Amino acid sequence: xxxxxxxxxxxxxxxxxxxxxxxxxxxxxxxxxxxxxxxxxxxxxxxxxxxxxxxxxxxxxxxxxxxxxxxxxxxxxxxxxxxxxxxxxxxxxxxxxxxxxxxxxxxxxxxxx
Amino acid sequence: xxxxxxxxxxxxxxxxxxxxxxxxxxxxxxxxxxxxxxxxxxxxxxxxxxxxxxxxxxxxxxxxxxxxxxxxxxxxxxxxxxxxxxxxxxxxxxxxxxxxxxxxxxxxxxxx
Numbered sequence: 001x002x003x004x005x006x007x008x009x010x011x012x013x014x015x016x017x018x019x020x021x022x023x024x025x026x027x028x029x030x031x032x033x034x035x036x037x038x039x040x041x042x043x044x045x046x047x048x049x050x051x052x053x054x055x056x057x058x059x060x061x062x063x064x065x066x067x068x069x070x071x072x073x074x075x076x077x078x079x080x081x082x083x084x085x086x087x088x089x090x091x092x093x094x095x096x097x098x099x100x101x102x103x104x105x106x107x108x109x110x111x112x113x
Numbered sequence: 114x115x116x117x118x119x120x121x122x123x124x125x126x127x128x129x130x131x132x133x134x135x136x137x138x139x140x141x142x143x144x145x146x147x148x149x150x151x152x153x154x155x156x157x158x159x160x161x162x163x164x165x166x167x168x169x170x171x172x173x174x175x176x177x178x179x180x181x182x183x184x185x186x187x188x189x190x191x192x193x194x195x196x197x198x199x200x201x202x203x204x205x206x207x208x209x210x211x212x213x214x215x216x217x218x219x220x221x222x223x224x225x
Contacts, residue, residue, distance in 0.1 A: 032212055043117070043203050043216035044156075089156065098169035099212060100146065101205075103156035 003027045004092050006104035013111050019077040021107050023090030026071065030092040032099065035064060035075045038087045038106070047088075048075070080111045115140065117206050117217035125223045131192040134220045138185050138206030144168075145187040146214055147179060150201040162187050163209070191222075199224045 005024045013019045021035075031052040036044035050057040050064045050073070057064050063076045077084055087108045091101040118137045126132050138145050146169075147159040158171035162181035179189040185206075191198055201221050205214035 034213065036216070041218075041221075043119075043205075043218045046213055046215055049213055091156075093212070098161060100158040100161060100169050100171065101148070101156075101214060102158070103148075105155045 001026075002105075003030075004090055004102045004104040006088075006090055006107050008107050009105070010108040010110070013080045013109065015082055015111055015113050016079045019075075019080045019084065019109055019111065021075040021077075021088050021090075021109065023073050023075075023104055024071060025073075025092050025102075027092070027094065027102070028071070029094040029096055030102070031095060032093045033064070033066060033073050034091045034093075034101070035062075036089045036091060037084075038089060044089055077109075080109075082111050082113055085109055085111050117204055117215055119202075119204050119217040119220050121220060122218065123221045123223075125225065126194050127225050128194055128196060130194050131190065132194060132222060134189045134202055134204075134222075136187045136189070136204030136206075136217060138187070138204075139215055141208070142206035142215075143185050143209055144207045144214075145181055145185065146205045146207070147187070147189050148203045148205065148216075149173075150203060150219070151197075151199075156203070159189070194224045196224050198222065 034049040035047045038044045087106040090104040093099040146161040161169040181187045201219045205216045207214045
């Protein structure tokens with residue numbers, strides 16, 4: 001069963017605008033969440049993470065928001081740049097499963113000039 | 114610091130054969146995890162090794178196995194290959210706490 005879901009397979013945003021990528025999870029034991037960016041034929045690149053004790057974490061243009069009651073997290077990219085075009089994966093882990101990462105299926109982001 | 118390296122990058126095998134993939138973690142990282150990525154199933158956790166011991170295992174058949182050496186390098190083995198084993202195999206390393214995992218470029222395995 002898919003415990004982490006990214007319901008939008010693709011997203012197109014204009015350069016300079018905000019990109020918002022969403023992720024939902026079902027396992028209430030998840031306590032650590034990560035976003036990875038992936039280009040074809042490469043491994044995922046770590047972007048940003050958030051612990052369940054926080055509701056927001058920022059790193060430059062990237063901000064992750066966590067809503068535990070809704071079991072929802074989102075990644076905001078502001079401003080979006082053409083180089084941000086890639087597949088973005090949401091991942092979640094729990095201490096009781098040894099922090100094995102559970103991934104969503106990914107959202108393909110296209111930033112157009 | 115050098116990143117996670119994986120060898121080989123590409124591999125073609127036939128059904129019934131076995132294959133061994135190698136992963137060198139980031140220097141100082143003692144935890145190594147393996148994942149399989151396929152178009153249908155996405156990224157799925159195979160297993161994790163720490164200090165030469167398998168600490169965690171995903172839901173894969175026993176044909177998938179691994180090991181870790183004293184220098185933290187890890188190998189993954191798949192025996193009796195099936196067509197469905199065609200995938201991108203990713204290795205990730207992390208510090209002891211294993212919270213943030215850093216991925217290598219992957220090994221693309223094609224089973225014919």
